[in-house]
Amino acid sequence: xxxxxxxxxxxxxxxxxxxxxxxxxxxxxxxxxxxxxxxxxxxxxxxxxxxxxxxxxxxxxxxxxxxxxxxxxxxxxxxxxxxxxxxxxxxxxxxxxxxxxxxxxxxxxxxxxxxxxxxxxxxxxxxxxxxxxxxxxxxxxxxxxxxxxxxxxxxxxxxxxxxxxxxxxxxxxxxxxxxxxxxxxxxxxxxxxxxxxxxxxxxxxxxxxxxxxxxxxxxxxxxxxxxxxxxxxxxxxxxxxxxxxxxxxxxxxxxxxx
Numbered sequence: 159x160x161x162x163x164x165x166x167x168x169x170x171x172x173x174x175x176x177x178x179x180x181x182x183x184x185x186x187x188x189x190x191x192x193x194x195x196x197x198x199x200x201x202x203x204x205x206x207x208x209x210x211x212x213x214x215x216x217x218x219x220x221x222x223x224x225x226x227x228x229x230x231x232x233x234x235x236x237x238x239x240x241x242x243x244x245x246x247x248x249x250x251x252x253x254x255x256x257x258x259x260x261x262x263x264x265x266x267x268x269x270x271x272x273x274x275x276x277x278x279x280x281x282x283x284x285x286x287x288x289x290x291x292x293x294x295x296x297x298x299x300x301x302x303x304x305x306x307x308x309x310x311x312x313x314x315x316x317x318x319x320x321x322x323x324x325x326x327x328x329x330x331x332x333x334x335x336x337x338x339x340x341x342x343x344x345x346x347x348x349x350x351x352x353x354x355x356x357x358x359x360x361x362x363x364x365x366x367x368x369x370x371x372x373x374x375x376x377x378x379x380x381x382x383x384x385x386x387x388x389x390x391x392x393x394x395x396x397x398x399x400x401x402x403x404x405x406x407x408x409x410x411x412x413x414x415x416x
Contacts, residue, residue, distance in 0.1 A: 165389045165390060168346075169385070172353055172354075172381070172385060173379075173382045175353070176354060176382070177374070179355075179357035179361060180357045180361035180377075182361060183361025183363075183365075184362065184364055185361075186362055186365075206363065209356060213349075213355075213356050217385070220388050224388050224392040227336070228391045234336055238271070238326075238333060242264070242326050244322045245264070245325070246415065248315075248318050251312040251319055252311045252312070253305060253311045255308070256301070256304070256305035256308060259301060261415065263294060263297055263298050264298065268411065270290045270291035271291050271408065272412070274291060275405060276402070276405075278396055292330075298323060299323055302319055303320065306320065349388075
């Protein structure tokens with residue numbers, strides 16, 4: 159759940175850095191032109207094109223990967239909802255005397271699971287809620303095993319209920335792994351450095367004309383916004399973009415348990 163750097167900090171640093179490098183590149187070109195005798199080396203345009211192309215490809219692939227992982231998060235929310243709902247329905251198979259306790263435990267468990275993601279970006283609070291849900295998993299498993307052995311439970315209660323509870327428990331590990339599956343930090347460092355490098359080259363190429371703030375701010379803002387969107391999609395619980403609305407299916411399930 160941890161992230162390399164917060165989106166506002168990353169965005170501000172990149173925005174200011176790009177503006178600085180644009181101006182630096184422009185001044186370097188003006189100073190070089192003032193000498194008058196030096197010509198541009200052959201192949202400079204090709205090198206600039208290659209650097210910009212590399213930056214564009216890195217942006218595209220990072221965006222595509224983050225969107226794919228975001229869609230996986232949404233699928234896992236639906237899978238967990240189905241797993242909890244299935245296990246909850248199968249409580250009808252155990253003895254009626256054991257059902258109230260189990261249903262109450264399921265309600266507490268679902269509340270704890272929702273708290274794990276509601277607490278974010280407070281990592282410590284989210285971990286505390288995760289610990290609570292883990293304890294409740296153990297409690298539910300013990301209660302389900304004991305209830306399935308009662309004389310007035312359905313003969314197949316253990317065969318049907320326990321696998322469903324097991325799936326409900328396993329999906330939490332899958333979701334936790336998915337929440338921690340991100341590109342290596344070096345990818346975001348490379349995005350930052352390439353953004354600065356492209357700004358230096360762009361500023362160098364703009365020295366032959368008057369300073370155009372429309373182009374300067376446009377190039378900088380579009381690049382920064384794109385990178386911030388990638389970060390927010392990659393960490394949908396911690397940035398400006400939130401994935402909380404997709405938890406509604408879990409909230410609806412909790413309401414149906416009351």
